[in-house]
Amino acid sequence: MAEQQFASDNYAGICPEALAAMQAANAGHAPAYGADSWTQAAADGFRRLFETQCEVFFVFNGTAANSLALASLCQSFHSVICADSAHIETDECGAPEFFSNGSKLLTAPTEDGKLNPDLVRAIAGKRSDIHFPKPRAVTLTQATETGRVYTVAEIAGIAELCRSLGLRLHMDGARFANACASLDASPAELTWKAGVDVLCFGGTKNGMAVGEAVIFFDPRLAQDFDYRCKQAGQLASKMRYLSAPWVGMLESEAWLSNARHANDCAQRLVRGIADLPGVSLAAPVEANGVFLNLPLPVQEGLRARGWQFYGFIGGAARFMFAWDSDPARVDALARDIRHCALPAAA
Numbered sequence: 001m002a003e004q005q006f007a008s009d010n011y012a013g014i015c016p017e018a019l020a021a022m023q024a025a026n027a028g029h030a031p032a033y034g035a036d037s038w039t040q041a042a043a044d045g046f047r048r049l050f051e052t053q054c055e056v057f058f059v060f061n062g063t064a065a066n067s068l069a070l071a072s073l074c075q076s077f078h079s080v081i082c083a084d085s086a087h088i089e090t091d092e093c094g095a096p097e098f099f100s101n102g103s104k105l106l107t108a109p110t111e112d113g114k115l116n117p118d119l120v121r122a123i124a125g126k127r128s129d130i131h132f133p134k135p136r137a138v139t140l141t142q143a144t145e146t147g148r149v150y151t152v153a154e155i156a157g158i159a160e161l162c163r164s165l166g167l168r169l170h171m172d173g174a175r176f177a178n179a180c181a182s183l184d185a186s187p188a189e190l191t192w193k194a195g196v197d198v199l200c201f202g203g204t205k206n207g208m209a210v211g212e213a214v215i216f217f218d219p220r221l222a223q224d225f226d227y228r229c230k231q232a233g234q235l236a237s238k239m240r241y242l243s244a245p246w247v248g249m250l251e252s253e254a255w256l257s258n259a260r261h262a263n264d265c266a267q268r269l270v271r272g273i274a275d276l277p278g279v280s281l282a283a284p285v286e287a288n289g290v291f292l293n294l295p296l297p298v299q300e301g302l303r304a305r306g307w308q309f310y311g312f313i314g315g316a317a318r319f320m321f322a323w324d325s326d327p328a329r330v331d332a333l334a335r336d337i338r339h340c341a342l343p344a345a346a
Helices: 016-025 037-050 062-073 095-099 117-124 152-165 176-183 225-231 240-252 254-273 296-304 327-345
Strands: 055-059 078-083 104-108 134-141 168-173 198-202 212-216 289-293 317-320
Touching: 016 240, 016 254, 037 055, 037 212, 037 240, 055 062, 055 225, 055 240, 062 078, 062 095, 062 134, 062 168, 062 198, 062 212, 062 225, 078 117, 095 104, 104 117, 117 134, 117 152, 134 152, 152 168, 168 176, 176 198, 176 254, 240 254, 254 289, 254 327, 296 327
Parallel strands: 078 104, 078 134, 134 168, 168 198
Antiparallel strands: 055 212, 198 212, 289 317
């Protein structure tokens, strides 16, 4: 087996709780297309977790989750306000525009990937004539592409502005669990209680093999979303294999313990290299990602030692930690960064 790498939290396998639930769901036959007991149990589990009667849908991946959720909020002549580094802008191959039949993404320049009321207001109020796509929704990424988290107060401030402007608020929660763990806040506090209309809750990066949950806190917004999923090829015939892992994750609270462990490993790396000259954080470490400003010789030295990582926003080296990250392997990375950095500083 290859040694662990920290280039992406997508590298990790399936956590035991999700795998056990999939194995349990594999016994015998079950009704298709979501009419099974596992899908009902997973949806009910989310309603308990979020403390509200939300509408829940299961799809294969984050691209579909975010794109279909935004499409449900917009018509083709609408627009969506997002950070310029948002995943839906930089890494979805135009899927949000495709599934919405053309809703335009309006990007706000940010240094940390976080929107704020002033940025949203500036873009929403830029033009109101019929020649410009009418703003309809705002999307937040939790945690952001630079590893920052939105606090409850920050979300509530944006949501209040959205309500005043007639905008809907969507949250891309690919690493939503990590944000909950970081802030020690409940899922309800970080979503509908703060004013979020729809959340895409990421399972893949949290320990599942595949699958995300699209959660509507206003049931009216979910009208015909099942048809949208079917049309987009996201209605699994054997739906229990998408939903059952969520049962295992929710009942065991592995969704939270997995995120806490990943976040702790990120902090562990930071502690291991905190005193290194010439090495600095490109962004505060608030979730499970560490973005480091590393001199080129250090990056080359790490790659020569077999480490894999991505050059990310602003040229920083990105290291992501997962539910199964081995603390000993994290320490090995820290030692190698030290080894490569100290000669460079001499």
